[in-house]
Amino acid sequence: MSSQPAVVSALVQPSGIRGRLSRASSAFEWIATRLGPILLFAFIFWIWFPIVDLALMSINKEPFRGIPNGSLTSGWYRSLFSAMGVTSAVRTSALIALVIGVLVAAISFTVARKFGTVRHRGVFLVYVLLPVFVPGLVFGFAVLIYSAQLGISLGNTTVAAVHLAWALPFGFLAMLIATSRLDLRLLEAAADLGATRWQVFRDIEFPLLRPGLVSALLFGFLLSFNELVRSIFVSGQTVTLPLYMWAQNSSHTSTVPLVYALETLIMLGSLALIGVAYWLLFRGASVSRLGRNV
């Protein structure tokens, strides 16, 4: 029996191989259909627990134990607006984030449209994504010594520079999703029907790419607004909101509940913008198309 090829022995002893197969399959089935989802939802819970808990703590009278209890208060929110430095930090961050959002959208749009003309697209993509491969502190330090060499004083400009480098790759990816879906035949058809290049752009290409453009803008805004690690070394006198909160959190003082309230507000706002961006990018997409396009 042992001299027979495997296939023959399988035919002779069907129960043997089926037994082995089913045993292997059942272990596989268990991992695929039980362990996988359990791990996934456990991690989703772990990821969202601090986010939800933070919001609960921000309306709690005694937030220091992380346990929600009955005694609610809006006091942290009310004292938030009188706290020193909060409003100016919000204004600084919003302004920088707005500039970055517009820049990211504009640059991503212009470059992603012409991505098709690049010969080594893989290399170019890695080049665009380069800042993602550099740890944040390292890049912040690199820009610190760079600005010293160039004689640029630290402040809004240098903060904006590191934010742009950090946010652009993600805006670019969002634009690539939109451009890869763009049916080039539509543009050719419009041209064949006598549309000028400007008309093709204004009436066909731009409207079709607009979801990607808006998403790039939102991603740029959000990534800049919440950026901390890269800003630390190059901030100078500029105090962005994450820098402000980082200083408050690190000090382990009684202002922490204020920060909870502040972070909750920011997260709610950010989540709303993320929802809009995702809806624009992925509405009507099927799973397989989603994977292919991302």
Next chain:
Amino acid sequence: MGALQVGVSTAETQRGAGVKIRRPAIPIVIFTVFWAALVVTPLVLTLIYSFLRQGELGIEWHFSTSAWSGLTAFGRGATLVRTFRIAITVTLIEFVVAFPAAYWLAKRVRSTALNVGVLALLTAPFFLSEDSRTVVWTSVYSNDGLVNSGLEKIGLIHGPISSLLFTETSIYLGLLPIYFGTMFFPIWMSLVLIDDEYIEATRDLGGSYFDLVKDVLLPLAAPGIIAGFIFTLVPILGDNVVSGLLGGGQVVLMSDTVQSLVYNFQYTETAAISIVITGVVAVLLLVLMRSRALRAGFVDLRR
């Protein structure tokens, strides 16, 4: 491998057939120069700085290797090793969890709504500040916090577990939920792209779970897996929020060393450490770009 090989051969055929090579458009050229000035030059400057001499009043433009010989001084060698150990361990744990989870979602869940919903839940926190996502743990893991008092109430422990904060354990507890999405998303994406027929064929041919994972899933999902490793490992190496809030100065990581060096204007030594970190990442990246699977993945991206 079929789909990937088809992708490669198409690209080769096009090149071989002498398809007219288009010149890159002007925006591409301008961007390339701009990116070189904004991203590449600072990194090159960092490399140069690591070979300069640290003077009393700042940087002196003389060649010196003192920054490199001082790399392991003052316990910094141990810090480097500790940081890489923690970063690699966290990355591996994320992979072990994310792979079966992503397989389940990509291949066993037919509902688009559930796929999109889970992805939104996992990727949205990426845009939130890491600070907001971490600071509440300092309350939850404290001695009279939610976890300890909860465990005491159900009688599992008597007296709080104090190692939940300001230890290496707390660093792990802080990092794991933050860097799950960066591992999960690329793996999910590459698994979705695998044709279901390969998986069915493996099972029809009597392949076991290990055969499926080893011969089908891992090779075909390689680009996503490598991307997941990089997107997870890189930010952990430079993470200063978790170590700052949950390490409480008790667990010194590379980010703490870099910060104290920069605040003391020790720029050459910071540059040397930066180059070590970036160098490790660069080696990973080179391996990634040379892997056939990934190049095929990029070809796939064009379509």
